Amino acid sequence: MRGNPESHHFIDAANLDEILALLAKEPGEWTAIAGGTEIMVAHAAGRLSAKKLINLWGVPELSNIVVTETHLSIGGGVTFNQIRHDATIIAEFPLLAQAASWIGSIANQSRATIAGNIVNGSPAADAPPALLVYDAEIELISHKGTRRLAYSDFHTGYKQSLLLSSELVLAIHLPRHHEQQIKYLRKVGTRRAMAITKVALAGTASSVHHAITRIRIAAASVADRPLRLIATEAALLNEPLNESTLSRARKALWSEVRPIDDLRSTAEYRKQVIANLLDEFLTQIARSSPS
Amino acid sequence: MSSRQFAIQFTVNGQSARVEAPPLKRLLDVLREDLGLTGTKEGCGEGECGSCSVRMNGALVNSCLVPILQVEGSVVETVEGLTVDGELHPLQQAFIECGGAQCGICTPGMLVAASHLLSHTPYPTVDEIREGLAGNLCRCTGFIKIFESVISAAAKKGSQAHAR
Numbered sequence: 148m149r150g151n152p153e154s155h156h157f158i159d160a161a162n163l164d165e166i167l168a169l170l171a172k173e174p175g176e177w178t179a180i181a182g183g184t185e186i187m188v189a190h191a192a193g194r195l196s197a198k199k200l201i202n203l204w205g206v207p208e209l210s211n212i213v214v215t216e217t218h219l220s221i222g223g224g225v226t227f228n229q230i231r232h233d234a235t236i237i238a239e240f241p242l243l244a245q246a247a248s249w250i251g252s253i254a255n256q257s258r259a260t261i262a263g264n265i266v267n268g269s270p271a272a273d274a275p276p277a278l279l280v281y282d283a284e285i286e287l288i289s290h291k292g293t294r295r296l297a298y299s300d301f302h303t304g305y306k307q308s309l310l311l312s313s314e315l316v317l318a319i320h321l322p323r324h325h326e327q328q329i330k331y332l333r334k335v336g337t338r339r340a341m342a343i344t345k346v347a348l349a350g351t352a353s354s355v356h357h358a359i360t361r362i363r364i365a366a367a368s369v370a371d372r373p374l375r376l377i378a379t380e381a382a383l384l385n386e387p388l389n390e391s392t393l394s395r396a397r398k399a400l401w402s403e404v405r406p407i408d409d410l411r412s413t414a415e416y417r418k419q420v421i422a423n424l425l426d427e428f429l430t431q432i433a434r435s436s437p438s
Numbered sequence: 439m440s441s442r443q444f445a446i447q448f449t450v451n452g453q454s455a456r457v458e459a460p461p462l463k464r465l466l467d468v469l470r471e472d473l474g475l476t477g478t479k480e481g482c483g484e485g486e487c488g489s490c491s492v493r494m495n496g497a498l499v500n501s502c503l504v505p506i507l508q509v510e511g512s513v514v515e516t517v518e519g520l521t522v523d524g525e526l527h528p529l530q531q532a533f534i535e536c537g538g539a540q541c542g543i544c545t546p547g548m549l550v551a552a553s554h555l556l557s558h559t560p561y562p563t564v565d566e567i568r569e570g571l572a573g574n575l576c577r578c579t580g581f582i583k584i585f586e587s588v589i590s591a592a593a594k595k596g597s598q599a600h601a602r
């Protein structure tokens with residue numbers, strides 16, 4: 148049954164400090180709404196259990212992309228439309244720009260925010276794999292101040308994370324690498340637009356003489372959370388790209404993914420496809436590697 | 439601010455609007471019920487179909503997913519705003535001429551999404567049209583006549599949309 152707007156309390160605070168003060172004063176009572184593309188869908192279906200909602204859309208401290216010498220920082224309230232059109236992101240973090248352009252439709256991208264995508268915690272979300280391969284850090288803010296964590300530690304289980312009820316996502320920080328990297332991103336879904344990911348793989352790498360000197364790999368929809376593939380990376384680092392390395396990498400991959408059957412796909416399909424995507428990425432590395 | 443009624447002011451199609459509504463009420467319902475602007479349609483009610491498309495501060499949005507509290511002070515454009523002094527917008531004319539509308543339920547959303555596309559990409563390629571309208575579903579036309587309508591409207595403005 149459709150939700151009734153009158154059964155929720157929804158307020159706009161004067162500024163970020165006031166929002167944080169409220170989250171601290173009544174722990175767990177308040178749910179933030181940014182672009183609403185998750186919350187309003189839940190509301191439409193009558194499954195929005197949160198009774199007290201507080202507005203985050205348009206909060207200036209969350210709305211900007213800032214570039215410094217060492218980092219690119221994306222405010223939690225930045226939309227995927229901003230991300231896909233940002234010149235520095237397109238130039239230096241192209242996988243993130245690409246992932247952003249795949250998130251729903253144009254109308255969805257103009258509202259969907261990066262923090263909403265992360266905090267919603269879907270293992271199928273499109274931004275996380277790109278953030279993981281770029282070594283993102285996540286900065287959380289509460290009335291007490293801020294703390295900054297490696298994003299790869301943030302998700303702790305299915306829709307579980309290190310975010311406390313008194314905290315908001317202030318920003319995502321991406322270290323700027325200036326060297327050339329080989330990059331890979333592929334999303335497998337039912338159709339090209341507006342499709343929830345069945346399996347996705349993101350990767351970046353550098354290689355010299357056919358040996359991999361730096362590699363990051365992350366995937367969506369192969370575990371209970373967005374996953375950086377640490378064991379697979381370790382099987383490839385400093386190794387020559389030959390048959391035995393490839394087979395060890397595939398074994399490592401299968402040891403660390405935990406795909407499931409659900410309404411969009413099966414575990415077996417996901418296991419095969421993620422291995423195929425890894426092969427495709429490694430073939431691309433082999434081709435672009437100066438010998 | 440009470441959860442029941444909330445006074446909000448915004449601009450719709452160039453005119454100032456004031457309504458009192460629960461802050462979580464959808465922009466879609468405020469347009470249709472409080473302002474009588476029933477051109478904007480509801481299909482899915484969950485962001486998938488685009489029949490509720492409107493522009494808010496120049497961005498294309500699904501009005502079924504926008505709570506009215508977030509519209510305060512905004513500039514909203516609906517399908518009704520496309521017609522000026524009784525004169526159809528070139529897109530509306532093209533949809534009629536090219537058979538871009540059948541049952542019509544998707545048409546207002548298609549028109550708003552297409553006008554948004556043309557506002558920043560006056561001569562779109564077929565791929566750009568496909569992407570611009572990817573969030574708008576039509577169960578009647580098979581889409582081709584809709585794409586042709588957009589190409590025709592763009593062409594009338596002076597140039598050709600080139601297929602890639």
Ligand SMILES: Cc1cc2nc3c(=O)[nH]c(=O)nc-3n(C[C@@H](O)[C@@H](O)[C@H](O)COP(=O)(O)OP(=O)(O)OC[C@H]3O[C@@H](n4cnc5c(N)ncnc54)[C@H](O)[C@@H]3O)c2cc1C
Nearest residue numbers: 181182183184185186223251260262263264272273316485
């Ligand atoms: C039709 C449709 C298609 C979609 N397609 C895709 C897709 O292809 N790929 C994909 O990845 N996603 C997709 N999505 C989901 C995507 O829109 C969301 O994940 C979006 O990014 C969430 O952001 P939001 O601002 O709209 O979140 P909201 O709905 O406002 O909030 C979501 C959650 O995040 C919390 N939150 C928001 N901001 C903060 C913050 N700063 N700090 C702490 N918590 C916060 C909220 O409290 C809430 O729990 C789709 C959604 C729809 C409706």
Ligand code: FES
Nearest residue numbers: 481482483488502
């Ligand atoms: S009714 Fe809003 S997208 Fe379908």
Ligand code: FES
Nearest residue numbers: 540541576577578
């Ligand atoms: S004309 Fe009927 S849904 Fe498009």
